[in-house]
Amino acid sequence: MADVRILTGLTHCEESEELLTTMITTLVTHPAPLFQAKAVYEQQIEDFDLADLVGKHYIILFFYPKDFTFVCPTELHAFQDHLEEFKRRDTAVVACSTDSEYAHLAWLQMPKKQGGIQGVKYPIVADINKTISERYGILAGECIEDEAMGKIHVVGERVALRWLFLIDKQGIVQHQVVNSMPLGRSTKEALRMVDALQFFEHHGEICPANWSPSR
Numbered sequence: 106m107a108d109v110r111i112l113t114g115l116t117h118c119e120e121s122e123e124l125l126t127t128m129i130t131t132l133v134t135h136p137a138p139l140f141q142a143k144a145v146y147e148q149q150i151e152d153f154d155l156a157d158l159v160g161k162h163y164i165i166l167f168f169y170p171k172d173f174t175f176v177c178p179t180e181l182h183a184f185q186d187h188l189e190e191f192k193r194r195d196t197a198v199v200a201c202s203t204d205s206e207y208a209h210l211a212w213l214q215m216p217k218k219q220g221g222i223q224g225v226k227y228p229i230v231a232d233i234n235k236t237i238s239e240r241y242g243i244l245a246g247e248c249i250e251d252e253a254m255g256k257i258h259v260v261g262e263r264v265a266l267r268w269l270f271l272i273d274k275q276g277i278v279q280h281q282v283v284n285s286m287p288l289g290r291s292t293k294e295a296l297r298m299v300d301a302l303q304f305f306e307h308h309g310e311i312c313p314a315n316w317s318p319s320r
Contacts, residue, residue, distance in 0.1 A: 130242045132278040137166070137270060138240040144199075144228040145209040153228055155199070163196040163302070164272040165295055168243055168265035172204045172212040173220065176289045180267075181222045181229075183292045188227060194299050201230035203238060203264050235263060243268040243283070271298055273306075 132138075137155070144153035158164050167184070169177045184191075184198050191198050202209075209229045215221020230237065238244045246263045250256075269290060271280035280298045284290055301312040 131281060132241065132270065133281055135278055136276050137164075137272045137278050138237075139276075140230075140237045140240065142230050142232060142237060143206040144230040145206055145213055146228040147226060148210070148213065150206045150210060151228075153199075153230055158197050158199075159272070159276040160274055163194065163274060163299060164199060165191065165196055165269065165299070166199045166201065166272060167267075167269040167290070167295075168201050168238065168241070169267055170245070170262075170264045170286055171202060172208045175220075176287065177202075178212075178217070178220060178222050180289050180292075181225050182217065183289075184227065184295075185222075185225045187292045187296060190296055191299070194296070194303065196299050198227040199230060200225075200227065201232055201237060201265070203232045203235050205233045206231035232265070238265045241268065241270070245286075269295060271295070271302065273302065 137159075139154075139156050139159070141152065141154045141156075144151055146153070155164075155166075165184075167180070169180060171177060181200060184200070188198060204212075209231055212222050213225060213229070214223060216223050232238050235244060243265050244263050245266050267284035267286070267288065267290060269280075269282050270278050273279050279302050282290070282294075297317060300318050301316055304310065304316075304318065305312060
């Protein structure tokens with residue numbers, strides 16, 4: 106039988122140069138992999154460095170599959186609708202997909218009623234080389250190496266699934282969640298998790314199931 110290997114992404118945490126990961130690996134309690142990339146922010150293409158936010162803000166980093174699709178713009182608009190609430194909690198919102206910065210910019214200039222994300226005012230990172238998604242271990246699909254044939258086969262689309270990471274001010278991932286392609290995420294749940302983390306940090310009390318600031 107031919108030797109066939111599945112090639113997974115590599116997550117580079119500070120305590121390990123090459124930690125082999127699969128799609129079910131958790132980053133919770135580990136340092137969030139830092140990265141530098143191009144991003145679109147306020148209608149401009151800029152250099153983005155996640156390290157600039159660590160130590161200054163909490164961070165919601167969410168990945169989505171593709172620009173110019175159907176579920177994705179509803180998520181980006183939903184985070185924009187709640188952006189002031191995140192800011193009041195000293196939380197920066199950052200989006201990322203495997204599209205280019207030019208695709209992001211074109212999509213950002215398209216009106217909402219035409220399926221665009223015009224009006225979104227937080228950074229949208231371009232991961233066109235898929236290096237960020239690989240470091241976070243979140244790419245859909247898989248690469249299969251057939252050593253007998255000397256070929257690599259790609260099964261499925263190598264785009265980001267709907268992952269979300271909550272990163273604290275020390276750069277540690279405290280929460281992560283993933284949805285499959287058809288299922289959009291809840292911004293209210295993301296806010297609740299920020300509230301829960303900050304409540305624990307400030308008061309030292311645990312947050313049970315369905316905890317909310319009003320309970």
